[in-house]
Structure formats: structure tokens, C-alpha cells
Amino acid sequence: MENLSKFCTCKDLKCPLNPVNHEKGCSLCISKCLKDKEIPSCFFKLLNKDDEITGYSIEDFAKLVLDE
Numbered sequence: 905m906e907n908l909s910k911f912c913t914c915k916d917l918k919c920p921l922n923p924v925n926h927e928k929g930c931s932l933c934i935s936k937c938l939k940d941k942e943i944p945s946c947f948f949k950l951l952n953k954d955d956e957i958t959g960y961s962i963e964d965f966a967k968l969v970l971d972e
Contacts, residue, residue, distance in 0.1 A: 913949040 912923045912930065919925070921933040930944070937944050943965040948957055951968050958964055 911946075913946045914944075916945070 914922055914933070916922060917924055919933075921936055923929050923933070926932065930946075933944055936942075937960070941962055942960040943962055945960065948954075948960065948965060948968070953968050953971075956968060956971075
């Protein structure tokens with residue numbers, strides 16, 4: 905699983921779920937996001953709209969996608 909952390913684009917290195925802080929890859933982050941009905945930050949990074957992110961909900965992601 906350590907290979908998964910090599911493509912993680914999350915800049916929050918203090919987050920205990922960030923793959924740099926454990927050996928479980930992206931699983932902990934994705935599990936948390938699914939529970940909270942959120943989209944992982946790596947998906948938001950694909951949109952290149954970091955300054956427009958107001959939250960990580962599915963609705964927040966959809967709004968940014970539709971604004972493209």
C-alpha cells in the first residue's frame with residue numbers, strides 16, 4: 905500500500921489520514937470521506953480551483969465541476 909501515497913496530492917500533511925502518516929495508503933481518507941459524504945481533496949485538485957474550494961461535500965464538488 906505504500907505506493908498509493910506517492911500520488912497523493914493532499915497538502916494537509918498534519919492530517920492523521922494523509923498517507924504519509926501511516927502505512928494504509930488512501931484507505932483511511934477514502935473511508936472517512938465516504939462516511940461523511942465528502943469527496944477526497946485529491947479529486948478537487950484535478951479541477952485546479954484551489955482558491956474556490958469552500959468545502960469537500962459532494963455538492964461542493966459538483967458546483968465546481970458545473971462551473972467549468
